[in-house]
Amino acid sequence: MAENNDSTTTRAGATAVPARPSQTGPTAPQGSGGKLTDHRLGKFLPGLAVCAAATPVAMGIAHFVPLASALLIAIILGIVLRNVMGDLPASWAPGMQFSSKKILRLGIILLGAQLVLGDIMSLGWKMILVVIAVVAIGMLGTIGLGRALGMGRDLSLLIGCGFSICGAAAIAGVESTVRARKEDVAAAIALVVLFGTLMIAAVPLIRGLLGLGEETAGMWAGASTHEVAQVVAIGGIIGPEALKVAVVVKLARVLMLAPIIAVLALSVRRSSASALTPGPDSEVKAARPPLVPLFIIGFLAMAIIRTLGWLPDWAVTAAGIGQTIALTAAMFALGSGVHIKSLIKLGFMPVLLATLSTLIVAGVAGLGIWLAV
Template identity: 40%
Template sequence: MPLGKDRLLPGLLTAALALAAAFGIHRLVPVLPAMTLAVVLGLLAANLPGTAVWVAGRARPGLDFAGKHLMRGGIVLLGLKVSIMDVLGLGWLALLLIAGVVAASFAGTYVISRLFRLPAQTSLLIATGFSICGASAIGAMAAVRRIRHVDTVLPVALVTLCGTLAIGVLPLLVQPLQLTPLAFGAWTGASVHDVGQVVATAQTAGTAALGIAVVVKLTRVLLLAPVVAAAGLHQRFSAARAAGKAAAAAAPGSLATPEPGRLPPVVPLFVLGFVAMVVLRSSGWLAPGILDAGAALQDILLGAALFGLGSAVRIRTLLHTGSRALLAALAAWLLIALLGLAAALLMTA
C-alpha cells in the first residue's frame, strides 16, 4: 500500500535539514566528505535521546523512503560522473589491474565475512560495497537480490566507517611507503570505497594524486553494472531452479510443466539508468552546466538516502550484534588496501 505524502513529509524534511547541516560542515571542514557526514548525522539522530523517538516514529516512513528510493535515483545520476574515454585513457594494464582488485576484493571480503559467521546476504552486501563503490553498490545489489531494506543498514554503516578510516590512515603512510603522488592517488582510487572519501583522501597529496584517484575510482564504479547483472542472473536461475524443485516435490511423477513464478529482473531499471547516464556522459553531448547540476542532484539524493540509512542504526544493537561484522569489515579493509597498493605500484611503475 503506497505511503501518503503526509506520512513521508516529516522524514523527508528531517533528511533535508540534516543534509543542509552535512553540506555546511563539509564547507567549513572540506576534508570531511558530505556523504560521510550524512551517515554520521543519521547515527546521531538515531541514538541521541532528543531525536531518537522522532526518527523512529513519525519521521521513519519518509526516512525509509529516502534510504530506498532516493538511493536509486542517486545511483542513476552517479553515471554522469563516469566517462568511458577517461577510463580507457588509463591503459589496458591499469584496467586489468583494477578489475583484478575488484574481483579479488569482492571474493576475499565475502570469504572473510563468512569466516566470521555473518549471514550470506550480509556478506554479499559488504563485499559489494567494499569492492565497488560503497553505499551505492550496496543499494543496487540489495535491489537485484531482493534483500530487505533493513538488512542494508549494517553494511552501509561498516563501509562508511572503514572509508572514513582510510581518510585518516592512508595519508600517514605516504612517507613510510615512499609513494609518489601518482602511486598514492592510484592506491586511493583502487582501495577506498566511496567517491567522496576518495577525493578527501587523495587531495592531501595534490592535484596529480587527485586526478588519477578519481579516474581509477570511477573505473571501479563502472563495474557496478556487470557485477549487478551477474548477481541478477544468479538470482534468476536460483529462483527458477527452486520453483522447479518445489513443483516436482508437490506433484511427484507429474509430466505437467510447472507455472513459473515471478522471477527477479536480471538488472534493475535504475541500474540500466546508470548505464544510460554513463553513455550520455561519454558521448560529450552534455554541457558542463548540466553535468554540474547532475552531480549536485546526485549528492542531494545520495546524502538524503545515507542519512535515512544511518538513522536506522541503533548503536546499542550494533555493539551487541555487530562485533563480528566490525572485525570482518576491518579485515576486509586491510585486504583491499593491500590489493590496491600492489595494483597502484604496478600501474605507476
C-alpha cells in the same frame, strides 16, 4: 428482486458480481481517485520532509569541514537522530524507505553523468586490470572469509561490495537487489564509514613511509579507498596530480557496480524461480527481479551520454549537484536505521571481516599498481 438490480449482467452459469462505484473502489481510474491518491502520497511526506531538512544541514556542515563529505555527515546525522530519539515515529517510515531506495537509485543514475569512459580507458589496460582484480578479489575474498568466520552470507556480501566498489552507495544498491536484512545493511554502512575515514589518514601516512610518488599514491588511493568523497579527501591531501588520477581510478571502480549488480540480480532471479515453482496448471507466476535493475541501465546510459559529449557543461554540473542531494538524503535515511545497540550485539566478527577486507583491497591494489607501473 432488488438484489438483481445491483448486479452486473453475466453469461449463464456465471456468478453475478455486485457493482461498485468506480470512483471509490480500488480499481478506480487515476483521474477520479483524488482522496485515495492524496492519502497514498501523504504517507510519504513526514519521512521525506525529515530527509529534506537534514540534506542541506549535512551539505552545509561538509562545506565547512573539507575532509568530510555530505554523505558521511548525513549518515552520522541519521545515526545520531536514531540513537538519541530511540524508535523513530512510525509516520516517518514510508518516506524514509522511499528515500533510502528510490531517491538512492536516482542518485546512482546521476552518478553516471560524472563518468567519462575515455578517461577510464586512458588509464591503460594494465590499470584497468588492476581495478577489475581489486573488485573481484576483494569481493570474493571478503565473502570467503565471512563464511570461514561463520558470518551470514548477506552481511559478508554487503561488506565485500562496499569495501571493493564504492562504499555506502554500493551497499545500498546491492541491498535493493538482494533484499538483505536492515540490520546487515546498517552494520555494513557503519563499517564502511569507519574504515573509509581511517583510510584518509592512513594512505598519506603510508605514502610517506614508502616514498611513493604523487601519481602512484593517487592511483593507490583511488584503487583502495571505499568512498569517492574519501578518495577526493586523500587526493587533496597528497597533491593535485594525485587527486586527478585518484578520482579517475575510483570512478573506474564505480563503473564495476553495474556488472556486479547485474550478476547479483541474475542470481536472485534464479533463486526466486527455484523457490517459487508453480504447478503446470497454475496461473500464478513467480515474482522475480529484473535481469538488470532499471537504475543500473540508467547509470550506464548517463555514462554513455556523457562520454559521447551530449551533455553540456551546465547539465554535468547540475547532475553532480543533483547526485549529491539525492545520495545525501538517501544516506541520512540509511543512517537513521543504524541502531548502535543492535550493532554491538553483532559482536567482533564483522569488525574483523571489515579489517581483513580493507587489507585485501589495499594489498591487491598496491601489488597491482607496483606491477603495472
